[in-house]
Amino acid sequence: MLIRDVRITPVAFRDPPLLNAIGVHEPLVLRCIVRLVLDDGVVGLGECAGQRPQLDRLAAVRPHLIGMSVFDTNGIERTIGTVLRAGTPPGGTPDPMGARNAFSVIETACMDAQGRLTGRSVSELLGGAVRATVPFSAYLFYKWAEHPPLDGRPAIPDEWGAALDPAGVVDQAKAMIEEYGFRSIKLKGGVFPPDEEIAAVRALRAAFPDHPLRIDPNCAWTVETARRVAAELDGVLEYLEDPVPGIAGMARVAATAPMPLATNMCVVAPEHLPPAIAQDAVQVLLTDHHYWGGLRRTGELARLCATFGIGVSMHSNSHLGVSLAAMTHVAAATPELTYACDTHYPWNRRDDVVRPGVLRFADGGVPVPEGPGLGVELDDEVLDRLHRAYLAARREARDDTGYMRRFDPAFDPSPARW
Template sequence: MKIVDLKARCVAIPTNAQLRSNTGVHPGYFMRTIIELVTDEGIVGLGEVGGGDQRGALAKLKDRLIGLNPFNTELIKAKILRNTYFQSNARIYAAIEIACLDIQGKVAGVPVHDLMGGRIRDAVPFIGYLFWRYDRPGGGDDTTAEDVAAHCVELAETLGVRAMKLKAGVMEPREEARVLELCRDRLGDEFGLRIDPNGTWSVGTAVRIGKRLEALDIEYFEDPSWGLEGNAAVRKQIRVPIGTNMYPARFDDLGPGIRMGAADVILTDLHYWEGPRGVKDLCAVCKAFSLGVAMHSGCEFGIELAAMLHTAATIPEMIYAGDAHYHYLTDDIIAGGLMPYRNGSIAVPTGPGLGVELDPEKMDKYERYYEEKGDYYARFRTDPRRPDWHPVIGGR
């Protein structure tokens, strides 16, 4: 079997609100680049990647893929990811690996999780991911801790989630801490709490807020301050587990991060950590050093969500509910539409390969929507309500 073609299309799907973070505002839609890896036997593997329009990057790598066997992922990794250090792109490789695993599963007639050791859970729990929102459903913006806590209660009631994470670094830090206090009060002691300012707070602010959160028994404080040094400095001064999706977020930094004591929990990400099999490698290292593992979300659509589900289903140590932006999407590009939440979890697909297929009509529809709206990464670090605003790291 050989790869004979690589097709890439950009699509965008509306969200039910604009989502704010310390680096800007998602402007009412998420966008992804969808790939189709075509074999000489007519089997097509699906992949997905974020980070803006990736069609040009994929086109540059296409000649390196043509003629390779989709079962030979180590060779593909060597030619795509390891070829030149300054062009290394783990995001792109991960999308290709996902597509190769989809092909392998379809050929073997088994789901991807069977290629990765077999599933140990039938469904994966997810959090209610909380953002300060502009243009929320029904109108208005989130302006107070009460607004965001009410959204958390809504997600607990409608999706059945039993944990949350606040994307912080937007409002005054004490107001963001108050969101977690309100959620603890309204949802009880067993409800999981997390907060993630994406490294924007100074060490002093992060320590001050972290000490305030100690009484809430939160699951972890994610990327409280900037860099390996910032996370390690905060971790030494508070009695709250430190999680990270930023430092370390690649194998190059994993050894230094462990030696420095930068984190207690590392969030896996299919793209940062070189695909589903790279995530399994990461989890083996974390197990050796008694680090916890959780799962990061990158605004994925159904193809990548399926890959996340297959991967998480095979990792016994992944005891934390996964991150997901999925509940903000109004639709999906896969046949059948959005995957349903049941009791806060999404079922692991059981069909061959990823167990999902593209809906051609929705692909066409949301490709046109992307062409209308454009690649927001060029303007992501802006805020339409505050035209002179820009991100500041360590400013609080």
């Protein structure tokens, strides 16, 4: 039950040209797979972002975890915090969010290993599943038909095609719903002038009259614009996500908006909760175990939200199946979950590192894996291929804005620009 090794494997996998408020997704996504090897050979899995700062944090804490009990997650969290604080440069500021990011992937791997040792699923270890299937939403994006040719590289097409107007967005929704059965829909906005995105939402409502809808412009709107859009989409949206920057700005919009406001941008740390609650800035919080400090912390956050009457959903970024399994288990064990969760998985599923057959969508939800731990196993050949892709890419960070400016040098990613 002692940790013998922590294997950190950065990977890169394909991503379509998905548009957002700060630019466009690059052809490759960076993630990291963590394997926690115990002294008896049991291996626990975790997944997290693969940018250089996270890899450096994991490399720094790795030797200090060797020999610790896989069940001592409190001690592991203290150790990670101590090591990373000690590594803060002179005159620098400690990064508690970075420490939470590092702990979250280690905790997930610990809980996977704990489940394998005890024969229990992660959702059981979190208190027991309150739902057998976790609902997810169709996560729509405006997108180009392909990654354009660049620096001698040919264009990179994908199976989804373009979605640059309301008709394209509706076609994308139809394809996703046909394949996955999603029963709610989210559109990533902040890409086109707000009236064009209003038209897309209305087109979705006409095509899917019974599907709850949400839009997320990633803080691209002013308070005045957000108030106008909220009024125009009264009775159409189940919630409006991050229309404007900051807690104060969200509070101003919430004061007049006829629907709840949701966030995963202005409340991303415990210290953000008191002012957001005091100002009634947020009525729905999108949890994310990757940066809130792990699976157990996510459950604690959901209970706190319920205390203050705040609804609970779940945030997503580009991810593979280890993260999807963890998201499914924690959502299954969260009674306070109010809305269908977000997931990017349909965009990246063809490069998944987990063996097929366990993670599947049925009527827009993912049945909770039944095996011990997370219930998934790595495909070692795929992991090796994606690691080699990471090494060949020679990239250490995500840069949606820089990539967009290769094609549109005048692109402006400023928040509140509409």
